[in-house]
Amino acid sequence: SAVISQKPSRDICQRGTSLTIQCQVDSQVTMMFWYRQQPGQSLTLIATANQGSEATYESGFVIDKFPISRPNLTFSTLTVSNMSPEDSSIYLCSVGLSGINYGYTFGSGTRLTVV
């Protein structure tokens, strides 16, 4: 299965600023996703990161707030823009694997606190 390196692992940011989270995979993958986990909650899909094209956002999430880049099949970034305390969450990168290794692997997450 794929190994995901996500950074930073945690950060404390001032409101109104932006943070970019990086997700590096050790192999080429087609499907890459970004999730948000608010305190004490389950995981909610933010968007699908598409290589070479604009990300596909889920209902309630917009590109201006969560711009995503996917320059190649092993790397993606998620930016949390103009942050407010309500953005304090864990953000997780995930990849979907096909074939014999079918499944979904997750990064260790970025714990974001906005003050």
Add this chain to the structure above:
Amino acid sequence: AQSVTQPDIHITVSEGASLELRCNYSYGATPYLFWYVQSPGQGLQLLLKYFSGDTLVQGIKGFEAEFKRSQSSFNLRKPSVHWSDAAEYFCAVVNRDDKIIFGKGTRLHILP
């Protein structure tokens, strides 16, 4: 739309006791189902998955799950829990767009 329901928000069991965590899904065809575990401050670790075939699936750490189509369930079981099993457990299903959708999770507490 596809969805997953985990009816128990918290479960408390004594160390050494058996465990069953409930999961019900909503999906028109044969679902792809997963159980993940998240320890405090950690990412998600895959325990087991079901796609087809044998309805009793074995996973890591001594966990197993049984797929029951008639009940739309995929309950997670362990015959004897250890203190290290205390964590949050998530059941998940893959929807028609190949996106994984999570239940709200069950937090497992272990009594010594």
